[in-house]
Amino acid sequence: MLAYLYEERLLDTRFDLRGNRGGAALSAKFLNSGHILGSAGVSLSFRENGSDKSFFFTSDTNVNHQTIIPGATYPDRVDNLMIETTAGADPDAELYTRRSEELRLGEAIEQTLRRGGAVLIPVFALGRAQEVLALIQRYKDRGVIPHDTPLYTAGSMRAVAGLYDRTRESTPRLNPEFEVEQVAQLRVPRSRSRMQESVDEPSIHVVASGMLFERTLSNLLATMIVGDERNSVFFVGYAREDSPGGILLEAERGDRAILSSEIGEQTINCNVDRFRLSGHSHRMELVELVGRLNPTNVVLVHGETEAQSWMREAIESRYRDVTVIVPECGKEIIL
Structure with a gap:
């Protein structure tokens, strides 16, 4: 029992x-x-x-x-x-407000989509993931990005979203009526060929891990998109310096970097940025x-x-x- x-x-x-x-x-x-x-x-x-x-x-x-x-x-x-x-x-976190960072992220996503690129937002499955999904829905509702932009998610963050929704009346919320699961989402395809197709079109992928650790979905997607200058990887939380996420944040466009030991060195051509949306x-x-x-x-x-x-x-x-x-x-x- x-x-x-x-x-x-x-x-x-x-x-x-x-x-x-x-x-x-x-x-x-x-x-x-x-x-x-x-x-x-x-x-x-x-x-x-x-x-x-x-x-x-x-x-x-x-x-x-x-x-x-x-x-x-x-x-x-x-x-x-x-x-x-x-x-x-x-010290850099003191220079930004959450409002200014939300606006800047929305503009950066819109610019990426407009040039035909895919956006990867690596997130922690609990907390950052649900907050980012709510923020993307706000962008769509306010016309910042096209309402029909495909939004891909996967893994435990989808189950956690259900937990957020089931407790929305009994835990602190800014808007108890909002449900994360009502945000239109597609599952990241399982096969690599279909996964590649999903990042070959203007789209948003919100997946774990937040630091791009190897053998995670965010790491695999990152290796697929970093070589194309149309694409973007946007971090919204902490990435340890020695993690693949930290390595990518430190890289300049055109640098060679290793995000996956299986794939080896890759040329970083995509747009990489960090947005201060920490918890x-x-x-x-x-x-x-x-x-x-x-x-x-x-x-x-x-x-x-x-x-x-x-x-x-x-x-x-x-x-x-x-x-x-x-x-x-x-x-x-x-x-």
Whole structure:
């Protein structure tokens, strides 16, 4: 017999954590973190030395609205804050707004289609995929791109879309009436010959993986289109430098690069660009969030060393009364 090992809790509704043998008061509530479907920050309230205290973990967080998911909800103030630092080493993200990037992506897709090219948008199957599909539907509805442009998808992202739709009334949404599965989509053909035919016409392919890892559909499609200057590969999320996606982003037009060890070097002739449509807040938004929540202690997590170092310096220079902690793996922290 299968049974859940957890209890369901409503967002923004406090619940007791003491358990049957608990003594000191301890309660929690989940808050929408604005990242992807189901992502939540955790707010803890407790008594310590006769005083009320609070702790908040942001989780992966986004202060801004996306296409489907609204921006995060935060407490008014906390004593202790644990905050993600994913974008701490990305200064370029501060230069863009989501609105400007959405407009720029729409224009770039339209230009590619107008010159007879195919657009490949590599995505993470959960979160980015559904947001991008909603955005493409918006482009069609507003006449940015032709309404009859073929849109190809495949894999688990289609199943995840169903999950998004089934929970649209019970989870945070900008428009609960919108359904991802109502976006007209074609399945990416299975055979290579038909797959090649699909990219030989003006079309959009939204597939995983987001970093073009080898032996994924996005990698295979990329190898099919990078040699044609009419085509485009548009990244909408993070791509690690040593991944095929990172390699393609660093390549100049005309460069030779290896995206697939099976195929070997290819000449990169297509248009390649990155659009800042991340599910994470950029680093200055995180620093400003620290000021907004006004904690005594800040614990930096979920980021590379460079990202955490920048965040630490920025917080300490702006908020001199805040103690910033960069935890070591396996070491206990006392706040």
